[in-house]
Amino acid sequence: DQQVKQNSPSLSVQEGRISILNCDYTNSMFDYFLWYKKYPAEGPTFLISISSIKDKNEDGRFTVFLNKSAKHLSLHIVPSQPGDSAVYFCAASARTGFQKLVFGTGTRLLVSP
Amino acid sequence: EADIYQTPRYLVIGTGKKITLECSQTMGHDKMYWYQQDPGMELHLIHYSYGVNSTEKGDLSSESTVSRIRTEHFPLTLESARPSHTSQYLCASGFGGHNQPQHFGDGTRLSIL
Numbered sequence: 001d002q003q004v005k006q007n008s009p010s011l012s013v014q015e016g017r018i019s020i021l022n023c024d025y026t027n028s029m030f031d032y033f034l035w036y037k038k039y040p041a042e043g044p045t046f047l048i049s050i051s052s053i054k055d056k057n058e059d060g061r062f063t064v065f066l067n068k069s070a071k072h073l074s075l076h077i078v079p080s081q082p083g084d085s086a087v088y089f090c091a092a093s094a095r096t097g098f099q100k101l102v103f104g105t106g107t108r109l110l111v112s113p
Numbered sequence: 114e115a116d117i118y119q120t121p122r123y124l125v126i127g128t129g130k131k132i133t134l135e136c137s138q139t140m141g142h143d144k145m146y147w148y149q150q151d152p153g154m155e156l157h158l159i160h161y162s163y164g165v166n167s168t169e170k171g172d173l174s175s176e177s178t179v180s181r182i183r184t185e186h187f188p189l190t191l192e193s194a195r196p197s198h199t200s201q202y203l204c205a206s207g208f209g210g211h212n213q214p215q216h217f218g219d220g221t222r223l224s225i226l
Contacts, residue, residue: 002155009153032212043119043203043217044156051212089156095211100146100171103155 003027004092006104013111019077021107023090026071030092034101035064035075038087047088048075080111116140119204119218127226132191134221136204145187146215148203149173156203162187194225 005024013019021035031052036044050057050064050073057064063076077084090104117138126132138145143164148156148171158171162181176198177191187206191198201222205215 004155034214036217041122041219043117043205043219046214046216049212049214093211100158100161101156101215105153105155 001026002104003030004090004102004104006088006090006107008107009105010108010110013080013109015082015111015113016079019075019080019084019109019111021075021077021088021090021109023073023075023104024071025073025092027092027094027102028071029094029096030102031095032093033064033066033073034091034093035062036089036091037084038089038106044089077109080109082111082113085109085111117204117206117216117218119202119221121221122219123222123224125224125226126194128193128195130194132194132223134189134202134204134223136187136189136218137185138187138206138216138218139185140206140216141184142206142208142216143184144207144215145181146205146207147171147177147179147187147189148205149175150201150203150220160189194223196225199223199225 034049035047038044048062066073087106089106091101120135145162147160150156157173159175160179203220204218207215
């Protein structure tokens with residue numbers, strides 16, 4: 001049973017527009033959420049994270065929003081650039097136990113010029 | 114930028130061979146992890162370590178074994194490779210606290226013939 005779900009396998013956006021990537025989770029014990037970006041033939045690169053005590057975290061062009069009641073988070077990229085084209089993974093962890101990361105299946109973002 | 118290195122990047126080898134995938138990090142991280150990822154799927158945790166001489170199995174059952182004799186080194190071994198072991202193996206490391214991201218290497222893509 002997948003605890004972290006990314007229901008959109010792919011997303012296409014034009015350069016300069018906003019990209020919105022979505023992620024849903026089912027485990028109410030999750031309290032730390034991360035986004036990773038992965039280029040082909042490379043490992044995932046940490047992008048941005050958010051703790052459950054916040055509902056928004058911003059870093060440059062990247063903003064993550066957390067809606068705890070809906071168990072939903074989203075990553076906004078504004079403005080989108082062709083270099084943002086990659087697979088984006090959502091991940092979550094809980095404070096209890098080993099605090100392991102649970103990953104979604106990823107969303108492939110394509111930003112066209 | 115995270116400094117975590119995996120070798121080899123690609124390995125094609127015959128059934129029955131013993132394989133060791135290397136992972137080293139220079140950040141002094143206590144925790145290290147091995148993930149397995151098949152195309153289009155999420156990352157699955159197969160092994161993790163709290164520190165030297167600590168190893169634990171992850172969520173996904175794996176026939177591989179790991180060792181942690183030095184803080185910076187976390188190799189993964191398959192005693193007798195089989196075609197079912199064909200996958201991408203990703204190593205990660207991080208500091209011990211909660212709300213800390215894991216940093217990934219570029220992975221080893223393993224193909225067993």
